[in-house]
Amino acid sequence: MIVAQDPTLQDFGHDPWWLIIAKIVAIFVFGLVMTLLGVWFERRVVARMAVRPGLNQAGPFGLLQTLADGLKGAFKEDIMPRTADKVVFFFAPTIAVICGFTALSVIPFGPMVSIFGHKTALQVTDVPVSVLLVFACSGMAVYGIVLGGWASGSTYPLLGGLRSSAQMISYEVSMGLSIVAVFMTAGSASTSQIVAAQRSGQPISFFGLDLTAPGWYAILLIPSFLIFCIAAVGETNRAPFDLPEAESELVAGYMTEYSSLKFLLFMMSEYVAMVGMSAMVTTLFLGGWRAPAPITTFWAGANSGWWPLLWITAKIVIMLFVFVWLRATLPRMRYDTFMRLGWRVLLPINLVWILVLAAIKVLREDVDSTSRNLILAGAIVAALLAALLWPSKKKPPAPTLEELAKSRPAGSFPLPPMDLQVPPSPRARRAVAEREPANVGAAPEGEQE
């Protein structure tokens, strides 16, 4: 049986220079191709869900449409608004793109392979805290959007930038907390080690029952997985959370004033960020480059050599499909409900879940079985008691109109009296007087009231 060679952290940093450059170029090409195909994929899938044919003119299945759009966009006039802050306006899209590509560099695409005689991992590099690096990149990508919105010097882009900064900060908190659960379980913050930790399930014994816990963290840590996915959609500004570029409210949000190549760069950064987030979800929760469970049982070599590239690409495409699916299905959220979801739902659930997870970890490792059972029983009793005795929220009586009027701050606009009868306007009165009575057919005597 061929066993996949998991890279350890010592395996990184020994590549010759040409291999490093080749890997970086490969990552760049991967991001570029995924952008081109991603746009096509999204338009085709959304069209299919909307019962339309979708792209079908340029190339087979319209595959070349994105390329054509990109080439056409590149030859458009590059408009610089007169009120713009020139330097920042110029650099904002590049910040967004660079951050997107940098995040891709620590994604593990496969195990150790041999390239021209050099044993190397299919990953540009890895550091002990590489997940934080991805996270820092997605945190810095917001600068591209905020600064692009601000530097345009007009109102809609500014509002788009404002929204995106608030949104990204809020959702980054939930996202970071769901990663904490992964760190706690995997015992490492490096992407390659997290993939290695999901290799196989851990045996657990639960009240005498011996079970094997699932290896993938998507199942083992399902609350974290779900919250991470929701936060990833919020973090990449995708529908239903695409408030920064809500076309019905803000024209195109932060990229309203952008044109030509700079606009293309913004589009590319969105898709590269999507690919990066999908790759991150795959790495952290879906077993990374490893083949899904049934495949490895009858094909032992599925995890070795270059095959993992296929698995990870398939998983990334599935995650991209989820992104597109959400966009095609869900209406855009209102801003306040969106913020409430982030701060009042995802964050508390995540905190409680991490607390529970930490408790489970301590119980499993540091406590002997009798006291463990005692503690578990105590916890269950406490939870039941809390559920029983939880004070039900008493609704405060709704304030009457008079109270509302009295509680207004000083300097408000004057209010009309509560019992004001608004007389109809002269025009309305005239219109009523001139109108034929409605019962003209029913009452031939012509009695008017």
Place this chain on the structure above:
Amino acid sequence: MTAADVLLLGLGAVAVGSGLLVVTTRHLVRAGLYLVVCLGAVAGLYLVLTAELVAWVQVLIYVGAVVVLLLFAVMLTRAPIGASDDLDRPGWPALLVGGGAGLGLAALLVDAFRWTKVDLPEAGTAERLGTEIFRSWVLPFEVLSVLLLAALVGAIVVSRPDIGTRE
């Protein structure tokens, strides 16, 4: 001079220079951008000292969140493009406090260490950092947490006049 020394000196110069630009520029948003450069340079210093975790957390928290919030606040209020000439900055007291603190600390450190060679301890991994914080420094850590929590609650109370007022 080793490569690490050169990097430290260069990054230090970048940090100090961009820090000066933060307080002297008249462009409000660009001041925030210079602050990003300054904090990024400090993160680079940590990286040179092989404290990877601290460096990335610095980028994550300060560059990725704190300055974004600062910019958010600026844009929520005025978001001026171009120079703002109506900024009033008490320059001399700030110079006195900032320069005094910087020079004083520098003098103190120079006097304390002179030319003693300090061997770099093992790399600042997450494990070692966690052990240090939660074994030796747990009390200051907790006190800081409580302080931050108090500041948070205080900010909410101050910004919401409808809390705690009586009719």
